Amino acid sequence: MLLLLVQGKLSNLIVEERVAFNVSLRMFTRSIVIQRRVEDLQLGVESYQKIDELYKFSDGTLNDVRNALDDRLKGIRMQYLPSTIWRRKDKDRAAAMIQAIEKMLKTRMILRSLEKFVCGRLYEGDFRMLQRII
Structure with a gap:
């Protein structure tokens, strides 16, 4: 609700x-x-739940949160976001959270890639994550 x-x-x-x-x-x-x-x-x-428990969320949820924080940090106004004024401390926290989410997503992608390489599985996933690293 x-x-x-x-x-x-x-x-x-x-x-x-x-x-x-x-x-x-x-x-x-x-x-x-x-x-x-x-x-x-x-x-x-x-x-x-502790702040460092980002591993409990799926990649899709983390991407959605990251995109929403990034839009809010850049000042893009969306209807679904509240229109409050962010202080400098709020912006710093959002930037730190974005960095933590990106690090977690990158680590997961690398571990999945290594797992597929070591186990000899075929690559079924999409390669959109590679664009974020390069």
Whole structure:
């Protein structure tokens, strides 16, 4: 539902209703997170995701996030992106995140290439990733 709100697909609602919807959705999400956190504490499990856990995401998700951050960093205005003013610190964080994502994608591509070379498999994938390195 938050995705619909961010994408602007709830244009049939007036502004006050959208704001109320956003607030209630965030409160509901926060209550779920707190509830799961309490359950994890009772079980003795730490569940927060760390910043350096980029390996959990697929290549497509990482590419989408990288492209959205890059568009936002360059100042390209999209309807699905919020129109807030970014401070210098926000831009630096986005640039660091883009570098980390590119490094992760490059490492994955190299490891897949080596795996195919060592195992003798045929190359089935696309070669679009090669353009990014060259």
